[in-house]
Amino acid sequence: MNATPTPGRHVPVLIVGGGGSGLTASLALSDLGVDTLLIERHPTTSVQPKAHILNARTMEIFDHLGVAEDIHREGSPAENRAAMVWLSSLGGDAPYDRQVLHRTSAYGGGELAERYALASAQPHANLGQRWLEPLLRRHAEKRAPGGLLFHHELTALDEDPDGVTATVLDRGSGQTFTVRAAYVVAADGGKTIGRLRSIPMEGTPTFLEWINLHVRADFSAFIPCDDTVVNRVSSLAEDGTLQHCGVVPMGPDRWGRHSEEWTLMFSRPPGAADLDDDTIVAMVRRTLKLPDDHPMDVESISRWPVEGTVARRFRSGRVFLVGDAAHRHPRREPWGSTPGCRTPTTWPGSWPWSWLDRRTTPCSTRTSPSAVRWPDGSSNAPCSRSSTRSRSPRAPAWCREPTPTGTAPR
Ligand SMILES: Cc1cc2nc3c(=O)[nH]c(=O)nc-3n(C[C@H](O)[C@H](O)[C@H](O)COP(=O)(O)OP(=O)(O)OC[C@H]3O[C@@H](n4cnc5c(N)ncnc54)[C@H](O)[C@@H]3O)c2cc1C
Known part of the structure; x- marks a missing residue:
């Protein structure tokens, strides 16, 4: 590995993580005409099926991004x-x-x-992440040729008043280089950037x-x-x-x-x-x-x-958290990947790229998501956790919410 990273690319937005959230962010930004670089530490998208149900709201967003038809075609018929x-x-x-x-x-x-x-x-769609992510990747690569680097890992992130410098390890060659970006989308499933930025997850741990x-x-x-x-x-x-x-x-x-x-x-x-x-x-x-x-x-x-947690802040300086980096919850109701794919496109008007796109109003003059958190993202985790614990007819006793004294158990 190089001791000193070689200077690399300049991009408006660096996306860290090539799961559902990062790939969706890449598609959304490409459609807004914003150049991005996505880095993913694994050589491929998920090899596990993991989440599979995509609800109607998520499919509306995928429709807007021009990928819904392919998802319905590859997923299960109605x-x-x-x-x-x-x-x-x-x-x-x-x-x-x-x-x-x-x-x-x-x-x-x-x-x-x-x-x-x-x-x-x-309608809902049904396609496991093992098949959904390559589909999103194909579309993202078509819209941002050369803009997705798999087997590349973010190892450090430094911010100054003018931007962010990311140190990236090419896991294939062992070389490191830097990427200079105006903004970073943390779509890393909460694996790296939350820790680097000391953003705690709040709520119910595993x-x-x-x-x-x-x-x-x-x-x-x-x-x-x-x-x-x-x-x-x-x-x-x-x-x-x-x-x-x-x-x-x-x-x-x-x-x-x-x-x-x-x-x-x-x-x-x-x-x-x-x-x-x-x-x-x-x-x-x-x-x-x-x-x-x-x-x-x-x-x-x-x-x-399975957790029911939400990041204390969805934004830290020039870094924006999406997907599991921002909120982690069980499979019931909002599901894990469904809101993950939604967050990159449904932030309040404060997304950095609404500024980058219009190039008029600086991001800092808009509502700060670190103050408001994304209401949907914040409420999904407790709602989903509570649903899993209380409403499942099969939820074992150790997993149920306490029932107030004097009321019949639900
Ligand atoms: C085993 C398993 C089973 C699951 N089953 C279900 C299920 O049945 N139903 C359900 O709804 N949800 C399920 N989930 C949860 C669901 O998969 C997640 O909610 C969803 O993947 C979140 O998407 P994301 O893009 O935010 O994060 P992720 O899918 O976690 O993607 C984050 C990506 O960032 C990459 N990354 C992390 N750090 C770095 C770094 N430093 N540099 C570069 N890349 C980095 C990771 O390699 C990863 O590919 C499951 C999760 C797991 C792990």
């Missing part, structure tokens, strides 16, 4: 994203096995479709750990419905306890019961004993009651520590 179902198991031959316990329309599909259509011209398995398998013989976005299995173990696991079709070519790839997910209280991968796979197979000889290739196992 008939495969209309419902949520609760099952007693996938396999097994006990009397209570393979039962549909409950079914409901969901994600603006089925019985909800008419009502949702009145609210937005855009209160759940989701374990996600990305698998390739043919579950068509076990899944009874073709329209479900999530199949929730709650199976009765031999010791009489209920074990839970979500079974989520991820496409990518066929959907519904015939999906080729799946996310299997379950949650645990924080601080529970570490589980090795073999134990996790055995637990999931047992919960689903999959026949021992049914093939299931595990691509990856990932752990998602």
Whole structure:
């Protein structure tokens, strides 16, 4: 590695992070005619499916950015994203096995479709991050040729009255160089810049750990419905306890019961004993009651520590926080990636690029987002956390909000 970074590029906006938020910021800024450089420390976009539901508001923004059509084309067709179902198991031959316990329309599909259509011209979409991010990257690279550097990591950030100097490590060659920028978008998932800028996250720290398995398998013989976005299995173990696991079709070519790839997910209280991968796979197979000889290739196992936190400030000098860098919350209601993709485009009129675009009113004369925080971003985390804790019929007792004395539990 070079001891002294070589001077590099000058850009109006440096975007740190090539996840959903950073890629969306790149698209939005390109459309405003603002030059950007995006750096992402990994060589590729996410290899894990992670979040998959994109709600109507997010799709409206993607429509505005000209990518909604592609997302709908690559994502699940409407008939495969209309419902949520609760099952007693996938396999097994006990009397209570393979039962549909409950079914409901969901994600603006089925019985909800008419009502949702009145609210937005855009339906929900369903496409995992593993497929969404390359799609966004393709569009972003087309609009900003040479403006996205993967396998490049921000290692230091210095600000002076005229701008920001970022030190960037090319992880392929080991060389470092500097980038001079007027503004920085911190779309780094809260991994780097919050720490460099001493911006604390406030709220509820990790209160759940989701374990996600990305698998390739043919579950068509076990899944009874073709329209479900999530199949929730709650199976009765031999010791009489209920074990839970979500079974989520991820496409990518066929959907519904015939999906080729799946996310299997379950949650645990924080601080529970570490589980090795073999134990996790055995637990999931047992919960689903999959026949021992049914093939299931595990691509990856990932752990998602779920928080309900918001950054104390969404802005620090010339640095603007978006996505998970600004707010982290569970999968319910606003979801993680959905508001992440929204923040770069829905800040109050104080976005630096509204100034860069018009080149008239200096940013500092506009409302400071560090003072207001983004109201949606600030309220999403507690709302989503509370929903996860209180309204889930399956939320275990340790995870529920305290119920005021004298009132019936919800
Ligand atoms: C294992 C896992 C499973 C998840 N499952 C779900 C789910 O089922 N549903 C849901 O709604 N949400 C889920 N999430 C959350 C969801 O993925 C996030 O909310 C979403 O990815 C946030 O997008 P982002 O772009 O803000 O941040 P990220 O996707 O975290 O992207 C930030 C990027 O910044 C890069 N970066 C960090 N530091 C630097 C640096 N110094 N230099 C350069 N690049 C840097 C990182 O490598 C990363 O690619 C999951 C998260 C994880 C980790």
